[in-house]
Amino acid sequence: MRPARRFLSGEGFPLAAILLVVFFFCGFPLLLLFKIGLSGEDGLSLALFGEALASRSVLRALWHSFESSFLAAGFATLIGLGLALTIGLTDVRAKGPLVFLILLPMMIPPHVTAISWIQALGPASPVLQWLGLAPEPGSTHPIYSREGIVALLTIQHSPLVFLIQRAALRSFPRELSDAARVSGAGGWRLLTRIVVPLLAPSLLSGFALAFVAALGNFGINALLGIPARYTTLPVLMWRRLASFGPDVLPNVAVIAIILALVTLAALAVQFHFQRRMRLALVGLPQAPLAIRLGRWRGASEAGIWLFVAATLLLPLVSLLATALVPTYGLPLSWATVTLDNFAEVIFYQSVTARAFLNSTLTAGTAALAIAVLSIGLGYYLITGRGLVRKAASATATQVEITFAIPGLVISIAFILAFIRPLPLVDFSLYGTIWIILIAYVSAFFAVGLKPVAAAYTQLDVSLDDAARVSGAGLMRRMRKVFAPLVAPAAASGAILVFLTAYNEITVSALLWSTGSETIGTVIFNYEDGGYTTLAAAMAAITVAATVLLMFGLNLLAPRLQPGVIPWRD
Structure with missing residues (x-):
């Protein structure tokens, strides 16, 4: 059957439906964003683009975004590589x-x-107060700075680099290491010359990926950058839209386009250099190497556990301690400890239950929809083949581009696309939970598609x-043959989508409304409004829910097929 005829046959209709859904969720909002940002009264x-590039505030925010993201990506790459090599190649x-x-910080919202x-x-840190190391009251918080932003972006995204390097090491051809050892190469020579x-x-x-993730990060850049007067492009967009409302949408759209172009340029540079390298690790997943560290094993293990304690235990203990005192800054002791903050957010603040319900429904529905698609x-x-493959590849490309573009840009695009009522039904998605749901599908589609592909x-x-x-038709082939074979990968992608969307703020920061x-x-609103202890209590509950879910x-891993749990071999 010719490709065009096959595409128009019954088996082509599901692909056409997927193409339309992806275009509605991914392509159309971004095309509208570029149209509005690059259009005037006469076409x-x-x-507006020139005005934005001539604005000192936009140029300063652009430089801050590039500077902090580049530095954080560099440090995250070094840390992720070091952890992957130590855990993946040695006998720790x-x-x-x-x-x-190590992967847990990646699942904790920025x-x-x-x-x-x-x-x-800070000066009110309960942990530092116990240790007698707290800064003087009234002193400048050390983390409100460019260095503080870079440090937290590094901590947030180094697990991502670690995950990528660990997966690459699992495909490392063992024949190369065996040949090197037979030739007398030691562990260091094997590392520097081959691995x-x-x-x-x-x-x-x-x-x-770390650079792009840091470039679009909103939570860290907002909570640290605003007090430090270190404004990045996502924060600049949020502040302008929050201050002036929908009237500034065209101006904000231009800033969003600039951020999107920087992201796409970074990915284009990556693709160019990867093609020139022409190197790839090819092989089936294998048991990791176990280079003997000898007398250095204890020191290596101590270093890794110290890193985990410093990046995970210290902030989480401080978070919990802040949630257990009546007022922020009050030292934690048996006389001051209280559960009132947890009681307030759980039993008396109706927004808490509503938020957990909304996040569970939107993240769960998005994960299920993405798995099926x-x-x-x-x-x-x-x-x-032919036209069918080209159409499928074009659809997948839309998904990849949307994933690469920062979440706040997606939010602006969705506001522009759905602020007016939809044709025929006369219903506006803006201001409802539905716009957040389809934004999640758009933003995280690639997360679920990659393992399935x-x-x-x-x-x-x-x-x-x-x-x-x-004689099996399309639906029978999918139900009996292909869906069961790729179900573990689809489940793995759905789990990652759910964990990512469940606690996110970058996409929903501009899309949420009352209800x-x-x-x-x-x-974020608790912290931004000065209710620090309530923010700490809510955050502690969120972290506990994430940890319990993971x-x-x-615990279920032994009963599930291999590959369903993303962070397990």
Whole structure:
């Protein structure tokens, strides 16, 4: 059957439906954003774009965004590489718990990370007060600075680099290490001459992803940058829209376009250098190497556990301690400890239950929708030919571009697209929970698609041909053959989508309204409004819920198929 005829046949309709859904969620809002930002009264115009680039505040925010993101990505790459090499190549013990704890900061929302570190290092820090190391009352908070922002962005995104490098090491060809050892190469020579050079493409990928993630980060940049007068582009957009309302949408759209162009330029540079490197680790997942550290093993393990304690335990203990006192700044003791803040946010603040319900429903529904769409789109990516494959590839490209663009840009695009009532139904999504839901699908589609697409590439295309010869239609082939085979990957992607969307604030910061609050927006509003102890209590509950969910999934791992839990082998 010719490609065009196949596309128009019954089996092409599901792909057409997926294409329309993805365009509605991903392509249309971004196209409208660029249209409004680059248009004037007489059509295409760069007047607003030129005004933005001539503005000192925009240029300063652009430089701050690039500077902090570049530095944080560089440090995150170094830390992530060091952790991946130590855990992935050596004989350090307790690798499972270490991997879980190292990845945990990535699952904690950035604004919660910022709040916990603000409370951990300030003059009112209960931990530093116990140790007698707290700064003098009234002194400048040490984390309200460019260095503080870079440090927290590094902590937030180094687990991402670690995850990428660890996955690359799992595909490391063992024959190379065996040959090097037979030739007499020691651990250091093996590391510097073989391992690190082969990791170069994944290192570049990790750096680029950390850079893009830091570039679009809102929670850390807002809570630390505003007091430090270190404004980045996401914070500038939020402040202008929050101060002046929808009337400034065209001006904010131009800033969003600038941020999107910087992101796409960074990814283009990454792609260019990766093509020139022409290096890749190829192989099936294998048992990790176990280079013997000898007398250095104890020191290496102590260093990793100290890193985990410094980046995870200190801020979380400070967060909990702040939640247990009546007033922020009051030392924690048996006389001051109280559960009133937890009681307030759980029993007396109706917004708390509403936020947890909204976040659970939107994150869960988005994760399920993305899993289903990914299974369908992945099928066409691997089995499609000609026009079908081109259409599927174009759809996947839209998904990748949307994921790469910062969440606040997605928010602006969705406001522009859905602030007016929808045609025919005369219903406006703006100001409802539905706009947050479809924004989650748009922003996190690529998170669910990547593992499913990778699973499809491991399948033999002849499975589809054999099922066709047997007379199985599309739905029967999907239900009996392909969906069961890629279900673990789809479940893994759905778990990552849920954990990412459940606590996020970057996408929902500009989309929420009364009645559609999410966990992230409630915590941010508490802190921004000066209710620090309530923010700490809400954040502590959120962290506990995230940890319990991840721990519960770990307990279920033996009963699940391999690959369902993203952070387990």
